[in-house]
Amino acid sequence: MPNTNLFGRCPYVTSQKVLTGKWSLYILYLLSEHPNVRFNELQRLMPEDMTHTTLSRQLKTLEAEGLIIRTEYSQIPPKVEYCLSPIGEKFQPVIDALGVWGAEYISYIRKKEA
Numbered sequence: 001m002p003n004t005n006l007f008g009r010c011p012y013v014t015s016q017k018v019l020t021g022k023w024s025l026y027i028l029y030l031l032s033e034h035p036n037v038r039f040n041e042l043q044r045l046m047p048e049d050m051t052h053t054t055l056s057r058q059l060k061t062l063e064a065e066g067l068i069i070r071t072e073y074s075q076i077p078p079k080v081e082y083c084l085s086p087i088g089e090k091f092q093p094v095i096d097a098l099g100v101w102g103a104e105y106i107s108y109i110r111k112k113e114a
Contacts, residue, residue: 018065018067020061021058021061021062022058023046023050023054023055023058024058024061024062025095025098026046027042027046027055027058027059027062027068028062028067028068028084028088028091028095029095029099030042030045030046031068031082031083031084031088032084032089032091032092032095035083035084036071036081036082036083037081037082037083038079038080038081038082039055039056039059039080039082042055042059042082043055059082062088066085066087066088067084067085067087067088067091068082068083068084068085068088069082069083069084069085069088070082071083
């Protein structure tokens, strides 16, 4: 493959570009565990250093990439829920595999430090 724009042609480059953002993987994990979650609830599940603006920006990016669905309900007060899209749900085996690998790596780190 020539070294040009590989987005949409190379699955690894495409995946990397779609999953940009410090919190994208963790947000996808949380949405896989908590479908139809509201913004404030999702923010409470995030680490304390996650700002409202950062979460909002990351959700907009994941929605634009088609990985999540944002559902807005016409009511007062406004209600918005987030869930994985069908293509986002197909990412579930990757989330599971990353969880297994992450746990193994944590074990590796602890053994190395001991």
